[in-house]
Amino acid sequence: MTHSRAIDDAIRERRSIRVFRPDPVPRGLIEEILDVARWAPSGSNTQPWRVTVMGGEQADALRQRLEEAAGVRNWTEAQREAQHKRIASGPMAWILDCVDEPIWDFLIGGSMRFFDAPVALLVSYPGKGGSWAPAAIPAFVTTLMLAAHARGLGTVWLGWPMGQGDTVREAFALPDDEQASAFIALGYPDPEAPVNLARSTRYEVDEFSRWIGWE
Numbered sequence: 386m387t388h389s390r391a392i393d394d395a396i397r398e399r400r401s402i403r404v405f406r407p408d409p410v411p412r413g414l415i416e417e418i419l420d421v422a423r424w425a426p427s428g429s430n431t432q433p434w435r436v437t438v439m440g441g442e443q444a445d446a447l448r449q450r451l452e453e454a455a456g457v458r459n460w461t462e463a464q465r466e467a468q469h470k471r472i473a474s475g476p477m478a479w480i481l482d483c484v485d486e487p488i489w490d491f492l493i494g495g496s497m498r499f500f501d502a503p504v505a506l507l508v509s510y511p512g513k514g515g516s517w518a519p520a521a522i523p524a525f526v527t528t529l530m531l532a533a534h535a536r537g538l539g540t541v542w543l544g545w546p547m548g549q550g551d552t553v554r555e556a557f558a559l560p561d562d563e564q565a566s567a568f569i570a571l572g573y574p575d576p577e578a579p580v581n582l583a584r585s586t587r588y589e590v591d592e593f594s595r596w597i598g599w600e
């Protein structure tokens with residue numbers, strides 16, 4: 386059977402990037418990525434995604450505001466230790482071998498600073514987008530991340546900043562009738578950072594699949 390190896394390779398090679406080079410990303414390149422991502426599937430082809438792209442000083446101001454709002458620097462030793470234990474015993478334990486800083490500062494503090502990436506994207510959808518709207522967002526985001534990867538750019542999808550919903554809404558000037566759904570950091574990966582080079586693991590197909598109507 387023939388298939389597009391380039392697509393398989395992009396899917397297998399993409400990984401979350403957590404150390405970015407400071408180089409700015411040209412607007413044209415981001416537009417090109419969005420131009421690919423819009424071909425993602427959506428319920429009844431409603432294409433409910435809306436994207437707000439932030440860079441420059443505004444992005445730097447948001448990093449600070451998120452760190453402050455989340456009180457990243459005020460966490461107690463006990464809280465930091467609890468996070469360390471949680472990560473050490475979970476599927477992201479590999480990351481502990483790749484960073485010198487305490488994991489709280491790197492992973493959670495880093496997420497709030499969107500890992501100093503030059504660009505942040507907020508994907509939202511209109512509240513009246515219909516019940517299928519939320520399901521279309523991950524399809525769009527995944528397609529976007531693959532399109533970015535194919536162009537030598539790195540991304541990481543970030544849940545932690547979304548915990549500071551008001552700060553995010555305000556900074557991105559989100560219209561009242563839209564739901565914030567996904568926060569993505571975008572930039573050029575630091576090709577030497579060990580944390581960018583390590584590979585996260587996956588379950589085997591027979592560990593997550595069940596078959597009906599097959600021998």
Ligand SMILES: Cc1cc2nc3c(=O)[nH]c(=O)nc-3n(C[C@H](O)[C@H](O)[C@H](O)COP(=O)(O)O)c2cc1C
Pocket residue numbers: 399400401402403477492496541542543544545546585
């Ligand atoms: C909904 C969602 C939220 C995530 N939130 C964070 C986050 O806040 N910080 C972070 O460093 N990575 C975050 N990630 C990235 C995951 O940790 C990553 O996708 C997973 O460990 C698999 O690694 P890979 O993307 O390198 O294949 C998030 C991913 C998803 C899909």
